[in-house]
Amino acid sequence: MSFESLGLPAALARAVADSGYTQPTDVQLRAIPPAMAGSDLRVSSSTGSGKTAAFVLPALNRGLAARAAAQADVSKRRDNKTVHGPRVLVLTPTRELAMQVAKATDSYGRHIPGLRVATIVGGVPYHAQLKALRGPLDVLIATPGRLMDHMANGKAVLANVELFVLDEADRMLDMGFIDDIKLVAQALPA
Ligand code: AMP
Numbered sequence: 008m009s010f011e012s013l014g015l016p017a018a019l020a021r022a023v024a025d026s027g028y029t030q031p032t033d034v035q036l037r038a039i040p041p042a043m044a045g046s047d048l049r050v051s052s053s054t055g056s057g058k059t060a061a062f063v064l065p066a067l068n069r070g071l072a073a074r075a076a077a078q079a080d081v082s083k084r085r086d087n088k089t090v091h092g093p094r095v096l097v098l099t100p101t102r103e104l105a106m107q108v109a110k111a112t113d114s115y116g117r118h119i120p121g122l123r124v125a126t127i128v129g130g131v132p133y134h135a136q137l138k139a140l141r142g143p144l145d146v147l148i149a150t151p152g153r154l155m156d157h158m159a160n161g162k163a164v165l166a167n168v169e170l171f172v173l174d175e176a177d178r179m180l181d182m183g184f185i186d187d188i189k190l191v192a193q194a195l196p197a
Contacts, residue, residue, distance in 0.1 A: 013039045016071055018118040019064055026114060032057035035064070043068050046145045049176075054152060062172050066095040067116050069170050070145045092164035093125075093147035097172040098154070098191065102128040105148045112146050122146075127163070129153040137162055147194045151179065151187035158194060165194045 010023045010031055034052040040049055042065035052058040057078065073094050099105045109126045116122040125139035127149035136153070140162050147163075157163035171192070173179060178190060 008036060013158075014043055015039070015064060016068060018071065019067055019115060021118050022115045023060070023064070025117070028060075034058050035061045038062070039065055039125075046077050055150070059108060060115060062174070063108065063111050063115050064099075066146060066170050066172065067095070067112070067119065069106070070094055070122070071118075071119060073169065075143075091143060092167040093144040094167055095146040095170045095172070096165060096168045096191075097148045097174055098151055098179065098184075098188065099148065099174045100150065100182050100184065102130060102150055104175060105150055112148065116146075124148070127153050127157060140164070151191065152186045154191060155187050158191070165191070166196060168195045171195055175176075 008031060009029070010020050013031060013036070015023070034050060034056050038048055038050050038052075038058075038061040042062065050058065050061065051196055052061070076103060097105075097108055099108055105126050105128045112124050113122075116124065123142065123144045124146045125136070125144050126147070127136050127140070127147060129152050130149055133156075136157065154163060159164070173188065179185075
């Protein structure tokens with residue numbers, strides 16, 4: 008089974024091929040088609056199984072589709088500020104994991120012109136994050152604590168999120184992030 012047969016658009020299939028992958032892993036085979044069809048999924052898969060691509064590729068596919076729709080509808084174009092805030096939000100338990108997911112997103116999104124990916128994590132200055140949150144964004148990857156800070160100050164706009172990913176959700180629960188996750192989820196569109 009090839010990546011093309013999973014229904015990935017050319018820009019994503021090319022990026023996967025650039026990475027040297029010819030065959031989807033088991034989790035990619037099983038998760039990508041229903042995720043692209045818009046289903047809610049709970050996936051259990053170990054580190055190293057290809058799980059990051061299993062959610063990043065459908066997320067980027069959604070971003071591509073939304074961008075095409077916005078281009079067709081002038082009223083929703085980002086350059087007139089009608090659309091603001093990411094369409095995809097990924098929460099991770101740690102800064103390190105957020106960085107890895109961002110790297111994978113940049114890599115699999117390399118053939119999407121102007122793709123905007125931002126990372127919001129603790130332990131780093133606020134300035135660059137505030138700048139990233141002010142501009143239009145496609146994918147936001149965040150740890151819960153720092154995202155909550157930006158939400159409390161009204162700097163993180165989540166009203167346009169269409170896809171919400173909890174990466175390593177079990178670990179986030181183990182780390183006591185349940186209340187933060189609930190608050191973030193409440194700030195998302197239904
Ligand atoms: P993880 O996302 O943590 O499960 O790790 C996946 C690792 O496998 C990373 O090093 C990816 O670059 C790599 N990988 C992702 N998808 C594939 C694939 N289809 N075939 C081979 N390796 C892959």
